[in-house]
Amino acid sequence: METERLVQRAAEGDLSAFVELTRRFQHLAFGSALALVGDFHHAEDVLQEALLAAWSSLPGLTEPKAFPGWLRSIVRHHAFRVTRRKYTEELPLEAAAGVASGDVVADERIEQRQQIHTVLAAMAGLPTRLREPAMLFYMHECSHQDIALFLGLSTTTVNNRLHAARSKLKERMLTMVNETLHSHGLPEDFANRIGRLIEARGQVVEASFDPDAMPDLLTELVLSDETNDRPVTVRVVQRPGGGTVRGITMTPVDGVPRGASLLNSLRHADQPLDRGTFERAVTLLAGPPATSETGRLLETGIKVIDVMCPLVVGGTVAIAGEYGAGTTVVIEELVRRLGGGTDRVSLFALVQKWDGEGDPGFSHAEALKKEGFSEGTAGAVQTFFFRAAEGPWNLDRLHELASVDCVIHLSRAMAVRGVYPCVDVTTSRSRLIETGTIDPTHAAIAARARETLGKLWSDACGDPIVLERASKIANYFAQPFFCAEPWTKRPAAHVPLAEALKTCENILNGVHDDLPTSAFYFAGGIDDIRARATGV
Secondary structure, three states, rough: OOHHHHHHHOOOHHHHHHHHHHHHHHHHHHHHHHHHHHHHHHHHHHHHHHHHHHHHHHHHHHHHHHHHHHHHHHHHHHHHHHHHHOOOOOOOOOHHHHHOOOOOHHHHHHHHHOOOOOOOOHHHHOHHHHHHHHHHHHHHHHHHHHHHHHHHHOHHHHHHHHHHHHHHOOOHHHHHHHHHHHHOOOOOHHHHEEEEEEEEEEEEEEEEEEOOOOOOOEEEEEEEEEEOOEEEEEEEEOOOOEEEEEEOOOOOOOOOOOOOEEEEEEEEOOOOOOOOHHHHHHHHHHHOOOOOHHHOOOOOHHHHHHHHEEEEEEEEEEEOOOOOOOOOHHHHHHHHHOOOOOEEEEEEEEHHHOOOOOOOOOOOHHHHHHOOOOOOOOEEEEEEEEOOOOOOOOHHHHHHHOOOOOEEEEEEEHOOOOOOOEEEEOOEHHHHHHHHOOOOHHHHHHHHHHHHHHHHHHOOOOOHHHHHHHHHHHHHHOOOOOOOOHOOOOOOOOHHHHHHHHOOOHHHHHOOOOOOOHHHHHOOOOOOOHHHHHHO
């Protein structure tokens, strides 16, 4: 299709037409930005901001054939904004230098950086009128005609300027320029990173992308807020399916119109949200519970959760996971146990950095798929992923999660003790217990179990009988999961709440003092435990 027709369709709101325009002009625009800012990373930022601005302003372009020059003027405008920010990094291309290969050794990486620095310095040394056409030509070998069209010059002028640029770059430097700029150009699928805004509510954004080019979980998107003349960062927290993603912004974006474009930066968020943003996100994403659901316990069949930090029907759950504590395992298990039901629940997964996350091309979604896991949203269960700060969850940090109905704290210390799931019952909580909504007997059993386990893990009790019962409770809360059967080689267990409460009470009261502690470990109900004891 001719460029002018694509411009007309894009101006009418056809995002696919704009994606095709981006595909045709992305290399020219990127080369122009690089010529102006002299930094690969910032040039890509310029291109992203320019494309967002172009999509928003396109309906005002009265002459479609003027699109190339019009786009270049937008690129230049945003490039000058970047230049005014006075970036001061001596070697700003460290991240880009490592993109080509994840196996580049330190000496080779240093050599790459030096070569990039040398090349950009050489290009920056060219006169302004020669630098831009040279950058466009050597970056992606754009044709002289395309360069002329984009820069608003004659083909003869472009030829002359390229000849002059070559003469100023010595032969060896010319080879280095060609190789370096080629290896750090835009990827061919850059245009597939464009999405469309479906809705913005406060700090929650819903957008549509090509289902075959979906942004990863925890990826940062860039949304253009033309009203306030600013780019807005959006963090992807959920991918419910059908090309839709939901994300969170740090500031409200209610004024951004539907249909506005977003760009996938391919960068993962590395900073946690502040408490206020998290609380607002919980309210907007989960929505208010139905009146009939308020205060009703949602049984999972997972002993430690149902007894110690029971979920609420229609409620919200923060899964505060530490590194190596099985956060995604618990999420997947809850989805498999509850997803097919009718009682809804919203999970907020607060995750720390995953193994391999810093590697080029890493994807949270692909990592989950490789393990045979979903992304946590199925049927009655919806899951939202948030970045958590590194390190253990202390009481102050857990207190910041006060807005949710339930906190499941997954502790690395529990994993070291061999307790799976790694729920720290001394710091996990449930609104149902805190407010006295549940049966008083349940609340009393949970309080006794928490106190007893606290003595076990703090070495605050010297009574061997109390410690043995505490060990049995800890072992009893270890339970085989459905999603972990391929690794544990044990059939999963589903224990009704009533049985779990009765067994905990009996352990605490000494009814099961005759059973060996080892029989309780990683078992199901009391019948399973007694059967084990027979063979112990």
